Amino acid sequence: MKEKLQRFMWGRYGNDRFNQFLMIVALVCLALSFFGLRIFYVLALALLVYVYYRMFSRNMSKRSAENQWYLKKEMKVRSWWQRRKKLFAGHRDYKIFQCPKCGQKLRVPRHKGKIAIHCRKCGEEFIRKT
Template sequence: MKEKIGRFMAGRYGNDKLNQFMMAVFLGCAVLNLFVRNAYVSTVLNSWECLLILLVYIRMFSRNISKRYAENQKYLALENRLRRFFGQKRYLMQQRKEYHIYKCPGCKQKIRIPRGKGKISIRCPKCGEEFIKNS
């Protein structure tokens, strides 16, 4: 039986990160559908579930490997952009405990100043403009 499945899947795309994401969304819709009492919302969730599972199987059994690979690369690029964006926001929130973060009025460069130093004169390292802020 294992050999038959192996022969069937030979030359087909298989599973990737985009398929895994779509399966996670499918499972989320299925769990959400258990708690929804509205018939219209339940119908919409059912249609989304059917669409997602159909797309997963179409992508998994596709023989157009280059197209599926390109779709997965676009998804990975988008995921990477989102991870970087939220990672930067998390890093800034961690830095705000010990530092004030100001923008230079001239060039909008972000400048990190330690807290608790009183009023200080800040010189922008990028454009050289000086401004006074409270730390």
């Protein structure tokens, strides 16, 4: 049986990260459909059909391009989230100011009173209360 499945899948695209994401979205839609929202059931079925279409497709270059598009979008979201996480982690110890001349973000320690902040990018110096 395993050999038959392997022979069937030979030359077909298979599973990738985009398919995994679509399956998770389909499961979430299916869970939402239990609350009486019929549109989510239809959406879940449509997503599952699309997932299997991609999985059994023989057009590998097109499926790979779709996956690369998804990975690019996912990386943007992940990097945005990492920046937010890093910014939030230091919000108790540091305060962020923007340089009035060039707009560069500058991180300075909190609870130091009024201090002169020197921008490394443009050399502007300004005074702010931390």
